[in-house]
Amino acid sequence: MNSKQIHLPQYLDYASTTPLDPLVFEAMTPYFLEDFGNAASTTHTYGERAAKAVKQSRQLIADAINALPEEIHFTSGATEAINLALKGAFLTYRHQNPHIITAQTEHKAVLDTCAYLEEIGAEVTYLPVDPEGLIDLAQLEASIRKDTLLVSIMVANNETGVLQEIKEIGKICQSKGVWFFTDATQAFGKVPIEVLNTSIDMLCFSAHKIYGPKGIGGLYVKKGIQLTPQIHGGGHEFGLRSGTLNVPGIVGLAKATQLCLEGMEETYGRLKNIRDDFESEMEKAGNIKVNGKNAPRLPHFSNFQLLNEEAEAFILRNRNKIAVAQGSACNSALVQPSHVLKAMGLNDKDAENSIRVSWGLKLESKYSNLNILF
DSSP states (O other), rough: OOOOOOOOOOBBBTTTTOOOOOHHHHTHHHHHHSOOOOOOOOTHHHHHHHHHHHHHHHHHHHHHHTOOOOGEEESSSHHHHHHHHHHHHHHTTTTOOEEEEEESSSSSHHHHHHHHHHHTTTTEEEOOOOTTTTOOOOHHHEEEEEEEEEEOOOOOOOOOOOBHHHHHHHHHHHHHHHHEEEEEETTTTSSOOTTTTTSSSEEEEEEEGOOOOOTTTTEEETTOOOOOSSSOSSSSSTTTTOOOOOOHHHHHHHHHHHHHHHHHHHHHHHHHHHHHHHHHHHHTTTTTETTTTTTTTTEEEEEEEEESOHHHHHHTTTTTTTBBSSSSGGGGSOOOOOOHHHTTOOOOOHHHHHEEEETTOOOSSTTTTTGGGG
């Protein structure tokens, strides 16, 4: 029986998710087939081997951000980690410190969690951003009160790739005696992050953004911070997150982290050159206007307004050629004007007419033929 070859569009949505690296798959495979034991069942060899793999993976990830292994807690992904950090902190300290500070451009996992916390008594300050997507550090400092519990500002925005001044934010938080939680999901494995020299108290990350498996992520919690668990039933993960550990996923997360760190400098330079060349050519041709262009950005992100065509029409016309995003994956069920771009000052029309292109490791050509589609 003859089968027709399926020609998939060129994938340019790496900010949404990434393909599994074959080396990651190879590292995970034994923990599905031979070393399938429960890491909590250490009375026999199967459990011991699984527990050893988890311990080694925890150490590798801790080393990647200059943390202690017992400060790394595995979760199902960044969304769960965000909920654990924000809800867990508020429920523990709500009576003394009910105030939380975040930004209008945070991921929906942060914004929706903060909205829920407001319903149960939290007071939340949502900081605006400038046209490049950056918060005002002086405004942040002025917003911190005596009853402020924590500041939640992401390292890199998931729609624009704009990088906040994390080190300075950490200094402000430390000087004011409040905790600094950061959503590092997009930046983890892409740019160097060290929790000690940036005064980060909590940080979340996810494997599927770095060529690892879906369904596994984690939360760094600085030693001494007490969080109220959100999942009960066995006291796993140092009592913070119950549930049988996803050993293959944890091994995959660690391997993906290792590979990203080893290739970080080369990958950063290569993808930045591709992005910069593309944006320069398209702007000269009058095809696009880049959102957040003058801010520090992750090297593989480009969020831009289409100047000669509606974004919906562009995506529909090229849906068999390229895969790109309009808005972010977390809002894909209903395409609405991006809350990130609107916070940066774009009107509904310009926000709706913007698309996000994100490059990755599996490029087939310098521009992936994107420039010829305009």
